[in-house]
Amino acid sequence: MKKKIIGLIPVRLKSSRLKQKSLLMIKKIPLIIHTYRRAKLSKKLDDVVICCDDKKIIKIAKQFNAKAILTSKKHKNGTERINEGYLKLKKKYDLIVDIQGDEPLINPSQIDKVIKFHLKNITSDIILPSLKLKNISSYNVVKVLSDNKDKVLYLSRCKVPHNFTKKSDYYLKHLSIISFKPNALTKFCKSKQTRLERIEGVELLRAIEIGLKVKTTIIKGNSFSVDIKDDFLKAKRFMEKDKLFKSYEKNL
Secondary structure, rough: OOOOEEEEEHHHHHHHOOHHHHHHHOOOHHHHHHHHHHOOOOOOOOOEEEEEOOOOHHHHHHHHOOOEEEEEOOOOOOHHHHHHHHHHOOOOOOEEEEEEOOOOOOOOHHHHHHHHHHHHHHOOOOOEEEEEOOOOOOOOOOOOOOOOOEEEEEEEOOOOOOOOOOOOOEEEEEEEEEEEOOHHHHHHHHHHOHHHHHHHHHOOEEEEEEHOOEEEEOOOOOOOOOOOOHHOOOOOOOOOOOHOOOOHOOOO
């Protein structure tokens, strides 16, 4: 029997580093709508829904025929937000895919690869993809440490592994797509914030600390989140030459 899979996009209006970034316009389309439309191009998602905290985003979603659910403003992170959204859907799915709303250039094939990997590793609670890069310096980028069986050992904003006795030949960048089994999402959200999560400011450290089985899969390509103004300007430049944009521009 085919597995049912939902894509949920968490977004809050009052972003801290770049004011109301979800509503910033790129090629006359709000950033959040770019993310939504690209997720809709996935071949393995049965549906996509935006989970937001403000009626302004709901209004924009309606203007662009995007599905959206209003959630609480009190959530500490996007994972808690999609959990509320999932509960409000009142439908059962086999996998819940968290797709961050601040990646307007996300590639739907990357979403499909994460889902495919999770279906092959269905005993895992959570799957997060990573990109192999030669150098990563920004604290805004979360780095992944895994063992030789793809189990995630740690997530950090620091440059890990640290070059102490030998320079690392590559680093793993966490790509903002996360596939959850529903029970794992529930367990995560029922747990309190953990020590390492609070220190690093990386929410998925909670999953590791409470004993959930987290794996990563290395995928090719590139992706980046819009966190600051320079990221936004970069996204605008990249969108000018983006082939996927042309495939959904005509449907808006």
